[in-house]
Amino acid sequence: MGRGRHYYDDLDLCVHVLYDDCEVLPDPRRALGAVLRPADVPSLQALYVVLDPLLTRLGDRPDADYMAEPAWPAVVQAAQAALREPRGVRRSGGGGLARS
Numbered sequence: 001m002g003r004g005r006h007y008y009d010d011l012d013l014c015v016h017v018l019y020d021d022c023e024v025l026p027d028p029r030r031a032l033g034a035v036l037r038p039a040d041v042p043s044l045q046a047l048y049v050v051l052d053p054l055l056t057r058l059g060d061r062p063d064a065d066y067m068a069e070p071a072w073p074a075v076v077q078a079a080q081a082a083l084r085e086p087r088g089v090r091r092s093g094g095g096g097l098a099r100s
Contacts, residue, residue, distance in 0.1 A: 028043055046081065
């Protein structure tokens with residue numbers, strides 16, 4: 001995995017962040033209060049529903065294999081929905097998050 005400007009585009013890294021580091025998947029409710037609020041749970045559950053079957057079936061295959069799957073656009077859409085800024089949080093000028 002390259003640590004260049006776009007290292008976060010590495011699917012393996014993203015999966016490890018979701019499942020291992022932040023532990024928001026497979027059950028986002030377990031992260032309530034620590035890193036999530038109740039409003040965050042439904043979108044992460046929706047992401048799990050579309051992502052986990054691909055992870056189970058494809059395992060450690062290259063990112064390109066995942067992106068070639070017919071279900072991949074649904075994963076992208078679910079991830080985008082999960083990334084939308086939660087209520088009460090806004091982007092700060094430096095790209096970080098700040099309470100509004």
